[in-house]
Amino acid sequence: NESWNETYLDPSVFYIKGKYEATFQKQIPTIILDELATKAEDYTCSANA
Incomplete structure (x- = not known):
């Protein structure tokens, strides 16, 4: 199993x-x-390398 780090997107912009x-x-x-x-x-690529 792979674990991916994701960039946080603040939903308040919507x-x-x-x-x-x-x-x-x-x-x-x-x-x-x-x-x-x-x-x-x-x-994302560097965080998941």
Whole structure:
């Protein structure tokens, strides 16, 4: 059996009117999302190596 470490995602970003509300009204450049995905993948791979 393998045990995987997972990155924690704070669910409060999905709360409407929350402190860190996620919204499509605020544009996020896709390059930032690409970098975030790469960092998350690198972390997961190194944590589970």
